[in-house]
Amino acid sequence: MIENDEDRADALFHALADRTRRDILRRVLGGEHSISALASHYNMSFAAVQKHVAVLERAGLLTKRRQGREALARGDLQVVRSTAALLTELEHAWRGRIDRIDALLDQLKE
Amino acid sequence: MPVVDITKDLDALTLTIVADFAAPVERVWQLYADPRQLEQVWGPPEYPATFVDHDLAPGGRVTYYMTSPEGDRYHGCWVVGEVAAPDRFAFDDFFANADFEPDTSLPASHCTYAFVERDGGTRATYVSGYDSAEALQQVLDMGMEEGSRSAINQIDEFLAR
Numbered sequence: 297m298i299e300n301d302e303d304r305a306d307a308l309f310h311a312l313a314d315r316t317r318r319d320i321l322r323r324v325l326g327g328e329h330s331i332s333a334l335a336s337h338y339n340m341s342f343a344a345v346q347k348h349v350a351v352l353e354r355a356g357l358l359t360k361r362r363q364g365r366e367a368l369a370r371g372d373l374q375v376v377r378s379t380a381a382l383l384t385e386l387e388h389a390w391r392g393r394i395d396r397i398d399a400l401l402d403q404l405k406e
Numbered sequence: 407m408p409v410v411d412i413t414k415d416l417d418a419l420t421l422t423i424v425a426d427f428a429a430p431v432e433r434v435w436q437l438y439a440d441p442r443q444l445e446q447v448w449g450p451p452e453y454p455a456t457f458v459d460h461d462l463a464p465g466g467r468v469t470y471y472m473t474s475p476e477g478d479r480y481h482g483c484w485v486v487g488e489v490a491a492p493d494r495f496a497f498d499d500f501f502a503n504a505d506f507e508p509d510t511s512l513p514a515s516h517c518t519y520a521f522v523e524r525d526g527g528t529r530a531t532y533v534s535g536y537d538s539a540e541a542l543q544q545v546l547d548m549g550m551e552e553g554s555r556s557a558i559n560q561i562d563e564f565l566a567r
Contacts, residue, residue, distance in 0.1 A: 382543055
């Protein structure tokens, strides 16, 4: 896993800047897939698909494990929804609440 | 805009929101002391809140439910900690069962609300803390799926009155 925030952002954006990789990510976020099953969806070599998977793995967006002779990949939602993203979601909820408080205070003044 | 500062502490897992309101501290306190006012600001417009018990005193409980657009009710319970009216109070906000008993197997939000006078108005500081990132995620998934869009719509409705 990449430690530095800026490096991580670079890796994330690089990984997501490619249409095939976004498509692979969508599939593996929905469930675990073998690399060969993924490769069957694209008009490119197994090795090329493997490379795309490796880029996504480096960005922390998916994890791989071996089962027998197969490599299985699954999306990692924890990275997609990092702690910072979670706190940002909470912030949105709070902004809504603060606005409601402000509006109610205003309304009661009149 | 009333929100003046937002601090996210990724290590302590706290979100601190500072907001300025154009009303005296006593008035802002009343929002929390009066369940009828509290329910107007607690839940998002699609999930209106109804407060049932309201004992805003140390060790007291404040219970509520939120009603989904489909009519489902989601229950919650504050277990109140320190209370120093009208300056500050603290509570743990739990998910609850239909009898409003806190579900201690689910994560709680640790909340501290503080109010100080500032230029004739009130500076409010709201701190929400979580025990783990998983706890925060669960709270968001279960109870706080409030879009900023719905909040903005509600402001528009207020302004249109």
